[in-house]
Amino acid sequence: MKDYSKQTAAVQSGVKRSQFGELSEALYLTQCFAYDTAEDAERRFKEPREDEFVYSRYGSPTVAMFEERIAAIEGAESAFSTASGMAAVSGALMSLLKAGDHIVSARALFGSCHFVVDTILADFGVEVTFVNGSDIEEWKSAVRENTKVLFFESIANPTLEIVDIEAVVGVAKSVGAHVVVDNAFATPVYSKAIEQGVDIVCYSATKHIDGQGRAMGGVILGSHDLIEGPVKTFMRHTGGCMSAFNAWVMLKSLETLELRVSRQTENALKLAREIEKRGYDVIYPGLESHPQYDLCMSQHGAGGTIFSLRLEDKETAFAFLNKLEIFSISNNLGDAKSIATHPATTTHQRMTEEQRLAAGITPGLLRMSVGIEAADDLLADVLNALG
Numbered sequence: 066m067k068d069y070s071k072q073t074a075a076v077q078s079g080v081k082r083s084q085f086g087e088l089s090e091a092l093y094l095t096q097c098f099a100y101d102t103a104e105d106a107e108r109r110f111k112e113p114r115e116d117e118f119v120y121s122r123y124g125s126p127t128v129a130m131f132e133e134r135i136a137a138i139e140g141a142e143s144a145f146s147t148a149s150g151m152a153a154v155s156g157a158l159m160s161l162l163k164a165g166d167h168i169v170s171a172r173a174l175f176g177s178c179h180f181v182v183d184t185i186l187a188d189f190g191v192e193v194t195f196v197n198g199s200d201i202e203e204w205k206s207a208v209r210e211n212t213k214v215l216f217f218e219s220i221a222n223p224t225l226e227i228v229d230i231e232a233v234v235g236v237a238k239s240v241g242a243h244v245v246v247d248n249a250f251a252t253p254v255y256s257k258a259i260e261q262g263v264d265i266v267c268y269s270a271t272k273h274i275d276g277q278g279r280a281m282g283g284v285i286l287g288s289h290d291l292i293e294g295p296v297k298t299f300m301r302h303t304g305g306c307m308s309a310f311n312a313w314v315m316l317k318s319l320e321t322l323e324l325r326v327s328r329q330t331e332n333a334l335k336l337a338r339e340i341e342k343r344g345y346d347v348i349y350p351g352l353e354s355h356p357q358y359d360l361c362m363s364q365h366g367a368g369g370t371i372f373s374l375r376l377e378d379k380e381t382a383f384a385f386l387n388k389l390e391i392f393s394i395s396n397n398l399g400d401a402k403s404i405a406t407h408p409a410t411t412t413h414q415r416m417t418e419e420q421r422l423a424a425g426i427t428p429g430l431l432r433m434s435v436g437i438e439a440a441d442d443l444l445a446d447v448l449n450a451l452g
């Protein structure tokens with residue numbers, strides 16, 4: 066399936082049809098598998114063939130369908146799906162790092178990603194350096210001989226700063242480090258990360274991949290060697306696997322991912338343009354006013370489904386949120402329903418005020434995840450709330 070376009074792969078790849086010939090992919094709810102003979106059990110544990118499973122913490126048919134389909138969309142050789150986006154990010158990092166190693170990470174990160182790097186990895190003896198992700202000179206001067214991983218969000222949450230993937234890959238190559246990218250905001254639709262030289266791409270499937278606010282999930286994608294090697298070794302024994310039911314939800318959601326995300330992106334661009342025209346401080350990498358517009362277009366081809374709005378202060382931001390009628394106040398993103406978030410008091414509350422300001426999260430910053438509703442209705446809602 067590797068040669069088909071993303072759109073075809075999203076619908077056709079990874080199908081494992083049973084003897085019944087079902088058209089829609091089956092949900093296999095099973096923890097274990099039964100073997101014809103003791104010899105067969107022994108062989109399967111020793112050297113499982115393709116589409117042979119032994120235990121669902123390691124892999125199972127519906128989960129494998131999801132993994133094969135998303136790998137085909139992403140253009141990756143292999144994938145392991147996880148219980149959540151954070152299981153994917155923490156699993157990818159933990160599988161590549163050990164005590165005494167050094168990681169360089171962009172500072173502008175999703176709150177839990179920041180906690181994993183800043184606190185958990187540090188507690189396990191990993192040396193951590195944070196840099197301004199959009200300043201390539203900072204990456205260059207931060208790497209050392211023991212640097213094993215460079216980590217960033219290609220489009221940062223919630224400040225929408227773009228990291229130059231190919232430039233960071235170049236820095237990583239100079240010290241033999243791996244590049245791990247959290248691509249949640251870029252989505253598989255606007256990702257060319259593997260082509261651009263990234264070693265491991267992580268997604269929170271909870272976001273655009275489900276896209277309808279139902280199930281948690283994540284996925285780690287990369288080369289056969291990395292995924293079948295350190296990543297699966299770590300994930301299979303630590304247990305952060307995706308459930309079969311969630312894999313089935315995610316698998317079917319991949320079929321409509323591109324339709325939803327491209328409509329959401331069209332809506333986001335329209336809203337960002339109209340709101341900016343009225344003199345508000347709008348951050349959206351798909352706007353020509355965004356300092357990294359050219360990089361965003363060459364790297365992703367579109368600005369994505371989320372824009373941020375910088376209002377004066379917390380009071381103004383709260384008043385705006387409380388006046389919204391279509392946008393829900395929530396902390397998810399990438400959903401078919403439009404969602405508004407106040408990062409400083411929710412998703413990024415754990416950070417200190419100082420860390421938040423360093424990451425550009427001012428008290429009046431709002432993150433607007435644009436859904437698939439009619440753009441005109443959404444615009445009217447936002448303009449009304451802005452008063």
Ligand SMILES: *Cc1c(COP(=O)(O)O)cnc(C)c1O
Pocket residue numbers: 149150151152154175177178218222247249250269270271272281282283
């Ligand atoms: C939501 C999110 C995560 C975490 O995903 P979960 O599925 O909630 O664990 C990680 N990174 C980014 C950029 C996110 O937006």
